[in-house]
Amino acid sequence: MGLLAFFRYLFGCFRRLSSGDSGGVAALASDIASFEITSQVPEQLSRYVVSSKKAQENWYKKLSEEWSQAKTPPQTPEEAARFIIQTLKGHKKADVEGLLAFYKLPQSSQSPQSSPSAEATGVPAPPKPQGAKFELKSLPIDLKSIADGDTVIVYVDAADPRESSTVPQQVRKAATARAKARAAKDFKKADALHKIITDAGYRVVSGQKGEETLAKKYRIRLRGIDAPESSMPYGKEAKEELVKLVQGKRVKVYVYGDDRYGRCVGDIYCNGTFVQEKLLRRGCAWHYNAYDKRPELAAWEKEAREAGIGLWAVANPEKPWEWRKNKKNGS
Structure with a gap:
């Protein structure tokens, strides 16, 4: 080290x-x-x-x-x-x-x-909040895994007790064969084997020391908030704020369910920080009250709005759900 x-x-x-x-x-x-x-x-x-x-x-x-x-x-x-x-x-x-x-x-x-x-x-989160279905502990998050201001991909070590018993045998075999192919510098074969792994929802993640870890992929939609889309005003800034909070770090995710796109909907904690709270207080997202009625989220949004922080620097920012609806209707 x-x-x-x-x-x-x-x-x-x-x-x-x-x-x-x-x-x-x-x-x-x-x-x-x-x-x-x-x-x-x-x-x-x-x-x-x-x-x-x-x-x-x-x-x-x-x-x-x-x-x-x-x-x-x-x-x-x-x-x-x-x-x-x-x-x-x-x-x-x-x-x-x-x-x-x-x-x-x-x-x-x-x-x-x-x-x-x-x-x-070091994360002052409840053990498993009421209503949460399960908990994930991620490997360090890389930049490519952060899609926008409210969506992130996390990878969980396949050796984790929750994951180890569910890894398909073909994935384990492909991971072993891939390591051997890379050692033999047969990169074409290694790439083909890695496709088998990724198609099954897994990935071989490389660490800082060059070590490789077989990991399960989870797409996480941050619960209770809605950030501007990438092509909307302040969309880039919202994503950059999420990058600052989680890139290169391990996070803990409490998963409450799935959305219609197959993403896990969850609360994310990182190094003592409740990520949704930071994004709301810094004016990087709306409280998505159509799906989440937690009063603390509404209070954090109000705090940023009254201070004119982030996206609230303009008088009437367009809401992401209205922007998506207009785009779908061709407006």
Whole structure:
């Protein structure tokens, strides 16, 4: 990883040596930082858990990602225990308990299936709001995935507990064969295999270190707002604002249903920010009250409108739903 991870690793080692402790928060921090640098998991961990080394590497990848996004990393054994439990929710109970034992952390009564907290994720969102059907945790979002000011494509790691059992066998085989074809520099075959993957609603996503991750594709329509279309006044600015909020970042999406275009309708949170709130307050969208009656959304739109911010800088901006209706009618 970078210089920050290296210094965190050294600091963790110092804390472990100075305290004479082979476990606890300092050990967890040190091992996470070490994994970022070496991609190696602790050597003795297999004596405490039941899953393979490959599975252990997946745990530390998730722990590292959540640790780096947390506003305040765990400081006490209790916080560290909750962090592990909530980051690895959905994994085998024996593995989670074994990891806690390895770091000499309390075996919390909180279930591994409990929803993530703001402490663990840095996102002050409810565990799963009433009415939400499911939750998605995305890989970093790239620029091409942001269509306009209220639509974004997110990719979810196929190894995620919610996804892993539903990946079609032909997709898994194509991903494996594609990696081999690329290693052999047979890019024509690799491209053909990737088409099989994308046609099934998946994609192989490349990370900053060149690692590749098989991921499920979800098109998300931001719930409760309607941003100007790209060819409308302020459409470009609305998209740019959404880009600033989510590009290169991981987001959490609470999905409430589907729209008529097959998109998931959901609320998006990113690094402690409710994305729809930011867009409304910055005058980048309307409250779409025909489909969402939440009073806070109306209040945020009113705040921007009264301040003349963003699209409200003009007296009577055209509403996107009226613009679409006029375009459909040929007006």
